[in-house]
Amino acid sequence: MSEAVINTLRSFYAGHRQQLYTYAVSITHSRESAEDAIHQAFERLLHRDSLPSDPRPYVFRCVRNAALDGLRRSRVRSAPILADDPPDPAYGGGRGSHLALDLEEALQGVSPDEREAIVLKVYSSLTFHEISEIRRVPLPTVASWYRRGLEKIREAMLKEAPR
Amino acid sequence: MNIEEQLESTRPATPSAALDQRIESLLGEALRGPQPGSRRARRGLLLALCSLGAAAAIAGAFALRSPRAAPGRTAPANAQRIAATGMFQQMLLTAPASRRPMPRMEVTVSSP
Numbered sequence A: 001m002s003e004a005v006i007n008t009l010r011s012f013y014a015g016h017r018q019q020l021y022t023y024a025v026s027i028t029h030s031r032e033s034a035e036d037a038i039h040q041a042f043e044r045l046l047h048r049d050s051l052p053s054d055p056r057p058y059v060f061r062c063v064r065n066a067a068l069d070g071l072r073r074s075r076v077r078s079a080p081i082l083a084d085d086p087p088d089p090a091y092g093g094g095r096g097s098h099l100a101l102d103l104e105e106a107l108q109g110v111s112p113d114e115r116e117a118i119v120l121k122v123y124s125s126l127t128f129h130e131i132s133e134i135r136r137v138p139l140p141t142v143a144s145w146y147r148r149g150l151e152k153i154r155e156a157m158l159k160e161a162p163r
Numbered sequence B: 001m002n003i004e005e006q007l008e009s010t011r012p013a014t015p016s017a018a019l020d021q022r023i024e025s026l027l028g029e030a031l032r033g034p035q036p037g038s039r040r041a042r043r044g045l046l047l048a049l050c051s052l053g054a055a056a057a058i059a060g061a062f063a064l065r066s067p068r069a070a071p072g073r074t075a076p077a078n079a080q081r082i083a084a085t086g087m088f089q090q091m092l093l094t095a096p097a098s099r100r101p102m103p104r105m106e107v108t109v110s111s112p
Helices: A003-028 A031-045 A056-073 A095-109 A112-123 A128-135 A139-160 B003-009 B017-032 B036-065 B075-085 B089-093
Strands: none
Touching: A003 A031, A003 A056, A003 A112, A003 B017, A031 A056, A031 B017, A056 A128, A095 A112, A095 A139, A095 B003, A112 A128, A112 A139, A112 B003, A128 A139, A139 B003
16 A cells, blocks of 8 residues: 555545544444544555545445445434534524434435435535535436435424524 | 425535544555455465365375385385286396387286
């Protein structure tokens, strides 16, 4: 393995640890499995002689594969995608917790493909093009998953509103 | 606020410090020395060599016990043993005097 790959992976992890984790949790529904998936993906990536010039789609794809492998091995209780600690004032104060809970519930209600597209776009700041590379599907499919997912979340939030 | 903005305003769950540590030790180990994969490969190679050695030892033991390798069973002794029961005693005991090929021998078997 080359030193360049190790250094690229190190800086990539430092810059994307949050996004990778959120993405892995959205697939595995378990914090432990998500962390295992990221670890496993990096272990696999270390065997590569080189990485693409833009490693983002490639590393996210590796994490996805590792997360799916873990998911096949064990079915686990759902873990929240969003933070369950006290709301940060920077994210809207007290209302943040209710909003996060409702959004979390709504996110769990959409299909896995739609959820993946939303998580990658919103929390990992990936482009539709990058997501289509990760999922190996045409770009319009990703855009459609994303829009459909958002629409479902919006409907779910509207239902929650009178509560 | 639309749904996209609402989602962006929420904070996603963060990985634990344990994961950071695991990744750091994984990358650090890779930078320092061989990978767990290579270590596994080396262990496999060692195991293969041991198996090969064991197989060679067994083959050697069989070879030493074979009649050809047994001490005292030299060629004349073998020849005498054969000669004692065979009908070409002279031919087996005496080496050919020259490089001339031995006369062709024909064996005719007739049933009673």
